[in-house]
Amino acid sequence: MRVNWKTYNSGGFFDELISSPGHARKPARRLASYLRGLTHEELLQKKTAAELAIKTMGISFTVYSDAGNIDREWPFDIIPRIIAQKEWSYTDEGLKQRLRALNCFIHDVYNEQKILKDKVVPRELISNSGNFRKQCVGIKPKYNVWAHICGTDLIKDSDGKFYVLEDNLRVPSGVSYMLENRRVTKRVFPELFENYYDIRPVTEYPAQLLETLSSLSPRKLKSPEVVVLTPGIYNSAYFEHSYLAQRMGAELVEGNDLVVEKDKVFMRSIDGLTQVDVIYRRIDDLFLDPSVFNEESVLGVKGLFNSWIKGNVALANAPGAGVADDKIIYTYVPQIIKYYLDEDPILPNVPSFLCIDKKQRQHVLENLDKLVVKPANGSGGYGMLIGPQASKRELAEFRRRIKADPRNYMAQPLVSLSTVPILGDRVVEPRHVDLRPFVLQADKSYVTAGGLTRVAIVKGSYVVNSSQGGGSKDTWIVGDN
């Protein structure tokens, strides 16, 4: 049996490849006709080949609850997602604009606090924020940039336009999977790369990352010592930490590989101690330095924070950068962009209701079964309520939580997430997706060509997180030819 697009129906959701049964959107036409030429068995064979490649390449992630099973293979769908270059160009601009404004905001919050004085953002949002680090007040990192690496989650609504769902400014992960997805897809569909499409490559990311990180070095060296700091081999993103270190040619270090002497950071190497200039840290603020933050942390390095304050080492992202990826601050980003850059936001936010505001809270409580409720500091899809799919008990529980701690919650209408086709056991079926591009900023800005597409593998599901059964697929930014 061959792939039949006439029976493919996304049921009213915006499908990015197929506009109506039997009709592919323009950028996806070549892909749709190529797939139509294959039988379902041939596609399943390609799927098996992809899964085998993933297994041998050791592309894995860790699920904490799977005791004993350290790493799991990465769930992957072989049909690529296609985005036209034209659409991507403005998205790329929008992402850079957003991160520029967010960095202005973070720097301002830890220094002059103009935006609070001008009452564009209420002061209490900062003083109550779980991600505000008072230890960072008065610090001026190089280029005044705090968040050097950002993973911005984008979704498409029923109008087919990109909206920003959240900004991840602490330790966003997923970029290694974006790179590996491409490697696997090239193995599975080499002919598509050769004959059908002009696909923008994604491989330059590690080089761009290294350049960004190197530019942060306090010492003026031709090749400063850049390291990736990982919580260790049992962390869920360890694969990515080691992957990025390998691709950048940087050392992958754990806390106990580093030592601070006279406010300088060194790593313990076979030659003795070697000075470190830039740390791409993949551990949370609170675990960075037991002498400043969580004193029980065994992942961090004693004295690291002080060394950073003295300007002897660069930390990416800077401690405290998370103050801007609070989901409540998120709702102010359009105003933040306007305030610092005097520009209109290129990418819109998803409309949101703030529970701290009495009127909006009332609306949220009355319409809880139609809304998605998010805690200010959650990540990985944990601690969220999806109203339309929640039980009465869950709704009651969230009603209680919102009343008890309104600062900590915001709500959004359930966005009708767009769909793309995935290869099911029998037919090609629509599934919901989001997109996480990665944005870099130091003296220059850079955005990945596309990003990591995450797919909710379960039919009808909106949850795309890999820790909760989500998968992913390759994302193609394709030229007009």
Next chain:
Amino acid sequence: MLSRVAERVYWQARYLERVENTARLLSVFSGLLLDLPPGTKLGWNTLVQITGTDAAFYVKHKQASERNVIRFLLAENYGLSILDILALTRENARTTREVMPTEAFEQINELYYFARENAASGVDRGKRYELLEAIIKRCQQIWGLMAGTMSRDAAYSFVRIGRALERADMTTRLVDVGSGNLMPDVQEQNSAAESSPEPYENILWMNILRSQSAYQMYRQHVRFRVNAADVVRFLLLNEEFPRSTHHNLITLTKVLHRLPNNGKVSRQINKTKRILKDADIEKLLRRGLLKHIDNLQLEMANIHFKIAETWFLQ
């Protein structure tokens, strides 16, 4: 290079070499035991003894039957089987991906899955040889890959150090078996019948040489027919054969000079070399090599401790 990474690379190489050696032993012994007359003392328990896993083995099994021993050394989950050692190799490879060639991890990973899927079939004599050969070949492919793609930097030095030390040690264990140290009864026969060895003793030595792919090279070096003293000398002292103890100690010294602060390790290696070279093999064979081999193994363990002290994270 980070101390922690150096340590993991070193263990990765040691474990990979151990996998290959264990597979070689299982393969050769499976053939050897078919050649031996019934009633000889050499049996499946010898395998457990060579690999130094007898204590653990007898906790689990009462009898050293073929089935039990093969399962124990191939697939059982006691931290000592080929599969277990492979899992350790893979874990060390997984956690040193930033310094090793990508393909090396991929092949180790593949080998692990291959062994895991097929280990059970090795209990069956008819399929065992094929399985073990496949494991050995894949190990060699990985060594070849590393040799062909890694820069001669610190990481490669630790690969070579781990492999050389593991080999040097394994060879002494094999000499242990051949010289009868593991079979008290046979040892008496040995000393009494030095001039006219039991026919199976030659078979035994021949197979020990084979297990190290050393038979052919031995033949080219030693024109004389296979006999205990020459084989022991060849395996322990030959400078050219890449699996002999002496060759590997020489390798260690060579590699060492590429690494910083090598003084302590270097002295310990020289001490081991002296003990190795000064031994009078003929005399030792008459009295039993046991003490000499024990001594060598102890000195090699000390080489490891000096390496750890010098370069690893303490």
